[in-house]
Amino acid sequence: xxxxxxxxxxxxxxxxxxxxxxxxxADGGVGPxxxxxGERALIDRLTAVARRAVPSHPGHGDVVVVGPGDDAAVLxxxxxxxxxxxxLVQDRHFRLEWSTPEQIGARAAxxxxxxxxxxxxxxxxxxxxxACPPTTPAAVVLGIDQGMNDIAAExxxxxxxxxxxxxxxxxxxxxxxxxxxxxxxxxxxxxxVGQTVAVSGPLGSSAAGLALLDAGITDFAELVAxxxxxxxxxxxxxxxxxxGARAMTDVSxxxxxxxxxxxxxxxxxxxxxxxxxxxHPLLRAAADAVGADPIGWQLGGGEDHQLLATFDGQPPxxxxxxxxVVAPGDGPxxxxxxxxxxxxxWQSF
Numbered sequence: 001x002x003x004x005x006x007x008x009x010x011x012x013x014x015x016x017x018x019x020x021x022x023x024x025x026a027d028g029g030v031g032p033x034x035x036x037x038g039e040r041a042l043i044d045r046l047t048a049v050a051r052r053a054v055p056s057h058p059g060h061g062d063v064v065v066v067g068p069g070d071d072a073a074v075l076x077x078x079x080x081x082x083x084x085x086x087x088l089v090q091d092r093h094f095r096l097e098w099s100t101p102e103q104i105g106a107r108a109a110x111x112x113x114x115x116x117x118x119x120x121x122x123x124x125x126x127x128x129x130x131a132c133p134p135t136t137p138a139a140v141v142l143g144i145d146q147g148m149n150d151i152a153a154e155x156x157x158x159x160x161x162x163x164x165x166x167x168x169x170x171x172x173x174x175x176x177x178x179x180x181x182x183x184x185x186x187x188x189x190x191x192x193v194g195q196t197v198a199v200s201g202p203l204g205s206s207a208a209g210l211a212l213l214d215a216g217i218t219d220f221a222e223l224v225a226x227x228x229x230x231x232x233x234x235x236x237x238x239x240x241x242x243x244g245a246r247a248m249t250d251v252s253x254x255x256x257x258x259x260x261x262x263x264x265x266x267x268x269x270x271x272x273x274x275x276x277x278x279x280h281p282l283l284r285a286a287a288d289a290v291g292a293d294p295i296g297w298q299l300g301g302g303e304d305h306q307l308l309a310t311f312d313g314q315p316p317x318x319x320x321x322x323x324x325v326v327a328p329g330d331g332p333x334x335x336x337x338x339x340x341x342x343x344x345x346w347q348s349f
Contacts, residue, residue: 034141034164035134045142062158063124063179075125075160079180084115090170098213101143103228106151108144108174110230113155114250114305116178117234120186120241123157125177131167144172155234183241190246191266191310197323198315200236200307202278203255204294207301208286220286230305236318240309243316248309254302256334256341262308263325263333271335272323274298299341 037045065074086108088094094104105128113123128148130141141164149159157176191197209227212220225231240248247266249258255277259270277298287294309315310325332340 032138033134034132034136034138034166037138045138075177077124077177077179079121079182080185082116082119082121082178082180082185083175084112084178085173085175086112086115087171087173094172096140099228100147101140102147102150104172105144105147105149106229107147108172109148109151109155109157109176110232110234111252111303111305112174112176113152113157113178113234114230114232114252114307116176117237118186118248118250118307119178119180120183120237120245120248121178121180122238123152123155123176123178123234125160126152126157127160127175127177128162129165129171129173130162131165131169131171131173133168133170134166136170140170148174151229180241181238183238186237186241186245186248186309188247188249188262188265191262191268191270191325192246193268193325193327195246195310195312195325196315196321197259197270197272197308197310197325198319198321199251199255199278200240200309200319201232201304202280202283203251203304203306204277204283204297204301205280206230206303207297208280208283208292208294210301210303211290211292211297212286215290217289219289220282223280223282223286226280227303230303232305232307233318234307236307239316239318240307240311243311244313245309245311248307250305251308252302252305254300255308256299256336257302258308259334260332262310263328266325267328269326269328269331269333269335270323271326271338274337276320276322278320278322299336 063076065076088104088108090096094107099107108128109126112126116123126148128145130144132141145159152159205223205226208220209224212224213227237248247262249262251258259272263270274295279294279298283294283297287297309319315321334341
């Protein structure tokens with residue numbers, strides 16, 4: 001699972017925190033803090049938002065039997081339970097100078113829901129734990145929660161509970177629950193020689209957005225937006241499973257890294273053609289603006305959370321074939337345009 005980069009810069013300022021600066025109005029006011037409201041009052045507000053949220057995913061009923069406000073949530077699932085969790089740490093994985101609290105919440109939900117989709121499943125419930133300093137404006141916590149509820153509804157899921165705790169720094173931990181709806185889960189180890197390698201959407205957009213933000217360039221709004229909230233159709237996970245996907249993952253740490261992980265798990269090698277990798281139409285212009293290589297963003301940038309899968313034949317509609325699974329040899333497991341890529345994706349440590 002990919003943690004969002006922040007460009008490697010420390011956050012500096014006067015006595016106020018990044019969270020306070022992010023929500024300060026023209027008069028400099030930030031509203032009540034978490035400590036001002038108190039845990040119970042803030043949880044009541046968070047719970048009220050979650051209770052109002054309604055999933056918009058067609059074709060499935062609400063599986064939430066007991067939602068937020070009780071000791072635990074209860075879900076009624078028809079298939080196997082699929083679970084994924086991720087943590088985001090302020091100034092390591094997100095920056096309040098670059099993203100609104102709502103965008104941070106949405107992004108946190110997307111990256112965990114992508115792991116569910118990569119198993120050929122759909123997300124149904126989310127629990128979130130937010131740790132933050134007592135001086136954090138309550139608007140930041142409420143904004144993160146609102147963004148998470150909004151994006152969850154788009155995916156057909158609901159925020160069903162969580163936790164709020166004081167800490168020295170802000171950490172957002174998301175756990176997503178999903179169901180296979182009776183399908184067999186699609187695992188990493190199913191790739192075999194002769195299969196087609198495909199992706200569910202354009203790659204490199206998030207890395208481009210990060211580079212643009214880091215350079216202080218305000219053009220290319222769609223690419224910057226794709227870094228703040230990945231643009232991905234996670235319904236393609238179940239679509240791929242129904243179409244016979246043999247192996248699947250999401251592109252969180254970079255395309256080459258994900259392919260290496262899949263190839264190693266499956267005991268195969270992979271060859272891809274960079275000319276076939278889908279990209280945003282402005283990716284090359286953005287790369288020129290910051291003096292970067294757009295292919296490098298596509299191969300190693302990560303954070304797009306598009307789905308990556310192998311199929312026995314051609315992929316279903318909405319997917320793009322980018323290569324093939326081949327027999328392993330003495331060289332690298334992933335070959336790009338016939339040669340070793342030399343690309344490394346995101347490294348947590």
